[in-house]
Amino acid sequence: MKFPASFCFLLLFAWVFFSSCQSESIAPKPNVLLIITDDQGWGDLSFHGNEFLETPQIDSLASQSIVFDRFYVSPVCAPTRASLLTGRYHPATGTTWVTHRMEVMREEEVTIAEILKPEGYRTGLFGKWHQGKQFPHDPIGQGFDEFLGFTDGHLNNYFDTKLTHNFEQVDSKGYLPDFMTQKAIGFMDQDTPFFTMIAFNTPHGPFQVPDQYFDKYKAKGLNDKDASVYGMVENIDDNIGKLMTFLTESGKLENTIVIFMTDNGPNGIRYNGGMKGIKGHLDEGGVRVPFFMRIPGQPHQVIKPWAAHIDVLPTLVDLLEIEVSPDIEFHGKSILPLVEGSREWEDRYFFTHHVNLIFDTIPGAIRNQRYLLTIQKDRKELYDLESDYLQHQNITAENPELLAEMEKEYLNWFQKITIKGTEPPAIQVGHAGITFVELPAPDAKKEGGVKFKGNMGWANDWFVGFSAESDQVYWDIETVQDSEYEISAQLSNTAPLEIILELNGKTLEASIQESHAAEIIPSPDRVPRGEVYEKNWPLVLLGKLRLEKEPMELTLRTKGGEDAGLEVKSLILKKVD
Template sequence: MKKIFSITLALLGIFSCSAQKINNKPNVILIFIDDMGWADFSCFGNTDAQTPNIDKLASEGISFEQFYVNSPICSPSRVAISTGTYPQRWNITSYLSNRGHNKERGIANWLDPSAPMLARSLNEAGYATGHFGKWHMGGQRDVSDAPKITEYGFDESLTNFEGMGAKLLPLTIDETGKVGRIWEGAEELGKPFTWVQRSEITTGFINAAVQFIEKADKEQKPFYVNIWPDDVHSPYWPSFEEYGLAKEEGKRGLYLAVLEEMDEQFGKLFDYIQSDDNLRDNTLILICSDNGPEMGAGRAGNLKGYKTHLYEGGIRSSLVVWGASFIDDSAKGTRNKESVFSAIDIAPSLLEFTGTKAPKNSTYDGENLIKTILGKSNSSRKFPIFYSRPPDRKNYYGFKNLPDLAVREGEWKLLCDYDGSRQELYNIIKDPGEEHNLADVYTERAMTMTQKVVSWYKLMPVLE
């Protein structure tokens, strides 16, 4: 009897350990593509190029059509998704450049490390945290004294020329075989550095991320991983085999070649996650872009505007969410056309998803919308989404005298200048292309929304 009892206890121990491993906290991978248009995934309508690996995730997950980032340009957009707060709170309203240019535009040289980083919260809760890819929140050009990426809550990092720490720097090769460098002098911004063909840097980030995940899995630690490729930002340098032919098609051709090669490189990561039962059943993947496309390269479908614009083409991003055991079965393979939310909602949502406490005394501008993200609800944000344009982009891409502020609230979108003048009001559901200004028709609504966005902007700090 004692022997049977001992065997039973041993079996219970095995089952207990197995259950403990299965019930580990969920893993999260956040993929933040650079300068990609809303309509550039083939599952979002691109017929000029194919993105089969991302399309496959979309067919098993959820595609969101009304997801917004919080700036039409890189650095502030990255601050928003990292912190769950408006980037204006940290005086980062345009891309971070050299010291003189930053000062001229009234923006900080780097993100304040005291910001409520999602990575730090997860790290303190026992997560292995890694950042692999573009950073651009401090440590670029002549700003060589910015905090290292690992000071923001990451155990490991590998970046490009726009961040402090180990990095991959881009080489180029044209159709004649001539090799060049894109960012001379970036070696000063952290070691070790490795020069890699620009077309293979995404693979370098993915290889580093996979090694990091393998280590975390071996140590039975949940992981949070950023994979933020340089792709599909200009200059466009597809592989040597593709460059010559793509070049004949001009800027758009080069862009599409880079887009397809990026998707192909991501295939390795997706296959790795899906081929491991433990990882497949316990990992959530989110994929979107940091802002709209560069003019003449990516496309935003029927949405107006480009990168740097507060029109829909600059701030709306295609979002794909995949999670084999997390997404509601009824939502798998669907398109959510109703829910309106933004990048600042990601951090509080993932804190809830992982059962992680928010930092003490922290205040998020984002809302917890994890039920929407997982397909268990079609709820939208309760509060409006506010915007201010990059201060150096009043006239850009052929658009003159661009509006300074914008707000999305329910089915309505309003744009105006800092003083509330030149109102543009659109019903975004009926008019996603922002073609019919209704400010003179719905004057009371226009005035109310104007007051809200002007008041919000006045509350934001000013760099002294």
């Protein structure tokens, strides 16, 4: 049956009209840009009264944002990031500290990226990860479509350095924060909705910054470290200006939620609003940071009730109207009711835990809107934050019942939050499509006289001290699928030696007859650093081993304990089957 041409035209017109109306009625999903900086304190902004610093771009963002007067994080980097990514207290995620795999988040934890990705968002992370180096504990394994940055706690050089792009090593050009900003802009310059996380590596040490920024703050009479830090912060400010300019000029700004925050207190004693404590401390100065959230359509306001990193993901889920599985347990809650002016907000406790190398119940802290209790090995301090937020007067003697009640709450929380234990997960190998696995020195355990070159074993450190047969190191491995690997080592040595690798009864002996020297890479530090300097390490082939599907320890030692000046940066596993 044929229809008249006029009727067909009317049908076509009706379909086009209906389709256009339908598309107009469905608002595009809001984008999310999350900016977090590294070791920038509450006082490292002109918005918070710092008379030396100039941060006009961040100040402008704050003037357009919901500003939380008291926003809390954890005392150090990796714990804060774990809580931010999951909405959960970091000990429950497996992340307890910053190195020796204590920074690794369990793969079953559900991140912001894993929640937004099924909702049609492209997810990208640019900068610092610090939740695990190897898949599936890396960004790709935790929901990010694209990762460009570094997985360790810090880099050794911020100019023309080496980064990871998904699973490949790439070279960056110029000053790293500038490079990251441009790459993030490229990621956002597409039509699909995005979740972009920019994790700037600054102002964390090493203290490297372009001359124009350093010279400006030296001219103000500051010492080299503070001039470097403030120069790094002003560089961050310039890059935030570039991000906001892109969002404005691309027409995306009014459909983008923009969050700015930092990960802990300042990495040194400098202006911080008079608050007690710095990075690594439980006090206000160690964990209270800037938090600005620009929500399209929401006017600027300052909110007095406290909020924290555990609240960010629940808030985004609420804002974006996303239903999450009831199996996901958030420890924070949406702060959207506060943004919308709710007067029925109930106070609650916020808990803090910190590790000093060895995991223990303390140091810890518990605070609410009025009181703060810090619990150390040899002392307890109680403060009334409403009348004494600078923590001048310890009121434990006058309030024994309150102290006992808050301490009990903290210990009950600690017991619940560590119910899964705190032992770091093993390094997984054998995943399909993952052909390269690095086993760095800080991920291993050491025995005998082996020690770290930099003593503490921060990111990028290496092993020294192989002078007896009992001197050995080992990595905890879990093979998910039988695989054969070619094993190489980043090492240096001054004399011939025999290296022995042992793996669940299998032994691989490698004879190294030539000397190898790791050469230091020049570093433009403004201040002598406390960590090791970066080197170019020779890669020495040791042989092949078949790794079977089971937990195991991969042990490295020297035969007969030859003292050949052996230094080991990492093992590199390359799949060959």
